Every structure is written in C-alpha cells, then in structure tokens.
Amino acid sequence: MADKEKTKKFINRLKSRNIVRPMVNKMYAEGVTAANEGRPLAWSMVNWWEGDIVMRAMGVTPVYPENYGTVCASTGMAQKYQAICDAEGFPTHLCGYSRNHIGYAAEMKKLGKIPPDAPLGGMAEPTFMLGSGIACDTRFKWFQALRQYYDVPVWTIDTPSYDHTEDIDSDIHEHNIRHKVKELERFIEFLENLLGKKIDMDLVEDYLENQEKVFQLWWEINELRKAKPCPMHSRDFWTLMVPGYYMTYDKDALNLYHQVYEEVKARTDAGIGAVTPEKYRLMFAELPPWHSLDFFEKLAERGWNFVVESQGYHPPEPMSLKTGDSVLERLTRWTYWVNVGHIRKAKEKNYPLFGPVQYYYNWAREYQVDGFITHSLLSCRTATFWLPHAANILKEELLVPSMNMEGDIVDFTVFDPDLVLKNAEAFEESMDYHRGERKRKGLEW
Amino acid sequence: MKGKYFAGIDIGSTMTKVIIYSEGIRGQVIGPTGPEHRHLANIVMEDALAQARIPFEAVDYVVATGYGRINVPFADKQITEISCHARGVLHFFPNAGTVIDIGGQDAKGIKIANNRVVDFVMNDKCAAGTGRFLEVIAETLGVNIKDMGPLSLKARNKVKISSICTIFAEQEVVSQLSEGIPVEDIIAGLHEAIAGRAFRMASKLKIEGDVVFTGGVAKNTGMVKALESHLGRPVYICREPLITGAMGAALLGKELVEKAMESGKAIKIKERKLTTARVF
Ligand SMILES: Nc1ncnc2c1ncn2[C@@H]1O[C@H](COP(=O)(O)OP(=O)(O)O)[C@@H](O)[C@H]1O
Ligand code: SF4
Numbered sequence: 033m034a035d036k037e038k039t040k041k042f043i044n045r046l047k048s049r050n051i052v053r054p055m056v057n058k059m060y061a062e063g064v065t066a067a068n069e070g071r072p073l074a075w076s077m078v079n080w081w082e083g084d085i086v087m088r089a090m091g092v093t094p095v096y097p098e099n100y101g102t103v104c105a106s107t108g109m110a111q112k113y114q115a116i117c118d119a120e121g122f123p124t125h126l127c128g129y130s131r132n133h134i135g136y137a138a139e140m141k142k143l144g145k146i147p148p149d150a151p152l153g154g155m156a157e158p159t160f161m162l163g164s165g166i167a168c169d170t171r172f173k174w175f176q177a178l179r180q181y182y183d184v185p186v187w188t189i190d191t192p193s194y195d196h197t198e199d200i201d202s203d204i205h206e207h208n209i210r211h212k213v214k215e216l217e218r219f220i221e222f223l224e225n226l227l228g229k230k231i232d233m234d235l236v237e238d239y240l241e242n243q244e245k246v247f248q249l250w251w252e253i254n255e256l257r258k259a260k261p262c263p264m265h266s267r268d269f270w271t272l273m274v275p276g277y278y279m280t281y282d283k284d285a286l287n288l289y290h291q292v293y294e295e296v297k298a299r300t301d302a303g304i305g306a307v308t309p310e311k312y313r314l315m316f317a318e319l320p321p322w323h324s325l326d327f328f329e330k331l332a333e334r335g336w337n338f339v340v341e342s343q344g345y346h347p348p349e350p351m352s353l354k355t356g357d358s359v360l361e362r363l364t365r366w367t368y369w370v371n372v373g374h375i376r377k378a379k380e381k382n383y384p385l386f387g388p389v390q391y392y393y394n395w396a397r398e399y400q401v402d403g404f405i406t407h408s409l410l411s412c413r414t415a416t417f418w419l420p421h422a423a424n425i426l427k428e429e430l431l432v433p434s435m436n437m438e439g440d441i442v443d444f445t446v447f448d449p450d451l452v453l454k455n456a457e458a459f460e461e462s463m464d465y466h467r468g469e470r471k472r473k474g475l476e477w
Numbered sequence: 478m479k480g481k482y483f484a485g486i487d488i489g490s491t492m493t494k495v496i497i498y499s500e501g502i503r504g505q506v507i508g509p510t511g512p513e514h515r516h517l518a519n520i521v522m523e524d525a526l527a528q529a530r531i532p533f534e535a536v537d538y539v540v541a542t543g544y545g546r547i548n549v550p551f552a553d554k555q556i557t558e559i560s561c562h563a564r565g566v567l568h569f570f571p572n573a574g575t576v577i578d579i580g581g582q583d584a585k586g587i588k589i590a591n592n593r594v595v596d597f598v599m600n601d602k603c604a605a606g607t608g609r610f611l612e613v614i615a616e617t618l619g620v621n622i623k624d625m626g627p628l629s630l631k632a633r634n635k636v637k638i639s640s641i642c643t644i645f646a647e648q649e650v651v652s653q654l655s656e657g658i659p660v661e662d663i664i665a666g667l668h669e670a671i672a673g674r675a676f677r678m679a680s681k682l683k684i685e686g687d688v689v690f691t692g693g694v695a696k697n698t699g700m701v702k703a704l705e706s707h708l709g710r711p712v713y714i715c716r717e718p719l720i721t722g723a724m725g726a727a728l729l730g731k732e733l734v735e736k737a738m739e740s741g742k743a744i745k746i747k748e749r750k751l752t753t754a755r756v757f
Contacts, residue, residue, distance in 0.1 A: 420681070427596070433595070433596060436598075451599075454557055455557070455559065455597070455599065457556070457557040457559075457560065458557045458559035458560050458594050458597055459597075461559075461560055461593055461594040462593075462594050462595055462596055462597070464593070465590065465591065465593040465594070465595050466595075468591075
C-alpha cells in the first residue's frame, strides 16, 4: 500500500497463515539459487498446475511474474516498474501484472543483474518462459514481447476455450481433455530437448498425488467457511492461496493446509468468526487490490466479513477420477475441472451460466451472502467484463445487491478507498433492504 | 415531535446547504463552500438559525452530510449523502423510485423502495458529466451559469460534443465558437452530452417509479429537458433542488431521535460548539 500508516486491526487473522510468508520467501530464493547454480529457471504464467508439475518433475524451478506483481504491489515497488514499462513505450492500458513485470525485466536488463532493491530478492534471468492460453491473450503476448530483453524460448500451453455451457456435452469435454493431454506431451518433448534429459513419470505421479491431497484439504477449508459466523476472512484466503496455486507438488504445502484446516475447524466448532460481530457476509469478485489489502480492516470495523472470493484462485472441487486414465490425463482433468465444475453442477437446474458467473451464483446461496462487491479493473478484461452480468443475476434472482469499486490489481493510483468507505454506509442500507426482501420472498437466508 | 428542532447540513464541493426542521422547514440557507469560503459552514448554519429564530443550543440533533461532512465539529452524526438524498427526495415526492443527482463534482443515481436505498451508482472519477464541467464551459463561453438553461432552449441545431474530457471539450467548444456556431447550439450540445452520460449511468439501476432530478444542475432548465428526452418521461424537480441532501439529513436525525425515544434510550448527543468546519 502506498500509504503505510498503521491501520487498526479488526480481522481475526489465522495464526497458521504465518507459515506462508517463509514459504513464499523460499520460492523466490530458490529461483535465484537455481539460476546461480546453473539449474533451469522458468518464468511461468499461472497455468493451473499442469505445467508446474511437469516442470518440477523435470528439475525446473518456476517463478511466477503474476505473483511477483502482487508482491511488488504490496511492497510499493510496482509503481517504479510500471513507470519503467510506460517509459519503454508499452501501452498503459496493459494490466498491472504485465506492466510491473515488463518494467522489472527492462530494469534488470539495463543493470545487467537483478535490481538490488527488488522485493524478495527478485527473479533471475530465465532459461525459458512458459505462457498459458488460459484466461487471456496477455498471458502469452507479454512473454513474447519480453524476448526483446531476454531472448530465451517461449512456450505456451494451449487450452481449449473453456467456461462454456457447451462443455456440458461430454463429447466436447473428452475431446478437450485429449487436446490438453497432447499439449502436455508436446511441452514435455520441448523440455526434454531443451534440458537434454527424460522425464520421470513416477515423479509426476508422486507430485500429482500430493496435489490431489492439497486440493481436497484446501477445498474442505473453504467449505468450513460456510459457517456463521465465517471463521476465515478473504484476507487469509488471499495469503493462503499461494501454496495451493504454486506449490501443490510440495509436502510443505500439504502440511500447511493440515494446520489451517485444524485451526479453521476449531474456530467453526467454537463459533468464532473472523470478524466480530459479523453484521454482513460479503462475497468479493474477482482479483483483489493487492496494494491496499489493509483497506479490508476498515470494512471489518463496520462488521463486514468477507466469506468467499476470487473464483479463479479456488481449488477445484472434488471429482471422481476415471479409472484407466493416464497420469497426464488425470493431471489435465484437474486443470480443466476447476473451470467447468461449477457449470456441470448447474446442469441440474438446466440453467448454466458463463463460468465465473456460475461460481458466484452458486456461492451466494451456499455461503448465504448479504452483498457482492465487484472490483472492476481498468486494465483487465478477463476479470471484469462479466461482473455486471453476475451482479444483475444475483440481484434479480437471489436478491443479493452489489457494489462496484473501480481499481487495479497493482496500480493503486486508480483506486479510491475513501469513496468505497463512503459508499459502504449506503450499501448497508441496501443490504438491509434486500435481507428483508429475501425473507419476504422465502429465500433461505 | 413538537418543540424539537433538527438541523441538516450538506457540505457539497461547491455549495453548503442547511435546513432547520421542526414540523416543517424553519430555516433554509444555501451558501458557497468553495475555496475562499471553505471555513464558513458555521456561518451558513448561523444564517439558518437566525431564520428559524433559535440559538444553536436549541437544536436537538445535527446531522452532517455531503463531501465535507466528516469535518463538521458541530454535528452529532454523519450520514452519507446517498441516504440523505434519498430521504429528502421522499419527503418531497413520496412516489419517487429513482433519483438522478448531478452536483458540482459528482453524479449519482439512487433507487429507492419502501423508504430505503435499494441500489446506487456513482460517477465521481472525472469532472465531465458534472456541474463543474458546465461551470468551466460557461466561463469559456462568457455566459453566466444561470443563463445556460434558458439560452440552450433557443437552440436550433444543437452541436455534437465528441470529447468526454473537460479539457478537450473546452477546446472543442472554442473551435466551434470560432467557426461561428451560435452559443445556444453549443450549450444545447453540452447538455445533451451530460444528460446522455447521466442517463447511461442511471440505466444501470433499471429506472423505475417517478424519476426525481436533484442537485444544482437540476436548476438548469436545458439539462432538465435533455434528461427528459433521454428518459422518455418527465422528471420531477423540487422547488429548490439543492436542498434535498440537507433536508434528508435533518429528517434522518429526527427519525434517529424518535427511535431512541420509543425504545426508551437516550440518544447520544455530543458536546458541540458552532465552530469552523475543516472541509479540506
Ligand atoms: N442557478 C443555477 N443554474 C444552473 N446551474 C446551477 C445553478 N446553481 C448551481 N448550478 C450548478 O450546480 C452545481 C453545484 O451543485 P450542487 O448540487 O450544489 O453540488 P455540490 O453538492 O457538489 O456542491 C454547479 O456546479 C452548477 O453547475
Ligand atoms: S487475466 Fe487480467 S490480470 Fe491476468 S494477465 Fe490477463 S489481463 Fe492481466
């Protein structure tokens, strides 16, 4: 956050979350060490695990520029890197993550070494970059653009267009799985050629098993949050998602989620909430303002508990695995499932919505939320264009009102926390009104 | 509540408005907020008290609202202008369903049902689409802001203003003037642009019920006409459209006191003195 004044604390944070910070530090330190020792280092887009497991099994250490964007935003360094990116001539309407990373890479190239003030020790020069076809075009175009600074191979794992209601058709689903498996096979071939060694599929399977356990626990933790009062705030979710997003192969991640589960379960059993009193239960879409997370304390002071959030960061819900699947099929099914599971679920009511909208529609009922806060990002279409649709559906069908805040994930200059706080008061009036309406119309909360 | 006095003060970006209420409006004053007068909210309050012929100490409850509401040392409570506007509008128009408020520095849409704010939208990121925009252009055109409305009604061919940025729109207007386009056609074009923005903003709320237009810009007859043509229906305007926020503040204060009395609890009233407000 730009303004470092101390904010009073109203969110009862989980103790177990303290384990995450050293894990993140270690992730970045390992990246630098790998590069120093001549081992392969990748700059990788979030690829929803499939590429990560393969890279790890090949002895590659990945670091994630998108995550680094959140680190730079929360440490205040992002403004500098964004300014460098702008000065390099890249358009300012690129998303905060890409501007931050491009600026960082340009700076590192100019200095000929990791910038000495880079947060968490920085990210060293990569051996290759891994883009992903999931989510948006920026996520492979930005790496292609970076080749002007670091001329290393850029590989992209393609993905079929997901999130569509057509995916309910099982022929299309299986066709897409086959396509994705092929993509992984080609990626493995690329790595084997680049690194001159063969992949150990047993190791892939070991990592995958660890990952499946991580998913299960991480999913169960979020299920516990349906309790009233909700025992875990979105702030803890955003801290705890890092291992579940980037380190699913790692036993430490599994251990972490065991501890988190115990703590959240104990709170649930004892009726302890993350915010006391829990006057309002809120749901947040989609990417948070990483530069201003302390801002949620001010909302907590008003009794706002954020009980569920950021569908793109959640683990896939449990699914029954097909017998006879190869390891790669199994791996890719999870990546695919996280995006289509909720649509599948909606088939029952014969009313599937566009992927992310469906998530929030289901969650609003399951978590019994009072309000929906949408964070429209000036620079990210992917996480923004469906927000008004989600807000309308929630209001019309579930009588859950929404409030929008404009901002950016990385660039704090376009976010106005005072305005949001000012509007919060009026939004409470709207939430009270809709609570009465839901009761009147016989909805369950 | 007989014999009780309630004050509402709405410190806007340009204007400060005060209402003293006791079974009807006893005092109503509108005075400027901005820059040279920024410390004078208490003076506006004093004027209103003089109208009501009561000393400040006789006021039972003071609610502050508006942009400068946080720094009013003599208020018992601050309430957001969205709630206050809604409440004030309902006092004048009990059937109101939608409020479009265009003030000096923001524009907002509020939807009301059962005496409550149901939903709202706001545009405060930029001056375009607000009263400030009209003030800037009025100055460029050398026209008094009060004459903008009547002048625009004489337009024969309203121009199209393509810039949505105040600075660029100003340049556009200057170049249109130099092309000899009549001032009234330019002003009508500006009103059209602002009304279009306000309409698009309010449409997000799904406009229902009677539409009430408030805020200083509702004093501009040209804007009223332009907004009505976008909405395809008439809009309702208070006799004094600037006052709804302060009116709502006074009434919400009254309701708070009544509620407290009904429940037998004493309402918290601060030690307060009528001193200078820090608006900025
Ligand atoms: N007599 C008038 N005729 C036309 N426009 C007016 C008049 N008085 C005020 N305005 C407009 O109203 C705006 C101020 O509105 P107001 O609701 O008081 O805003 P705020 O609450 O932010 O001070 C001015 O910017 C101006 O454009
Ligand atoms: S999804 Fe949005 S934030 Fe993420 S890389 Fe794409 S544009 Fe940037």
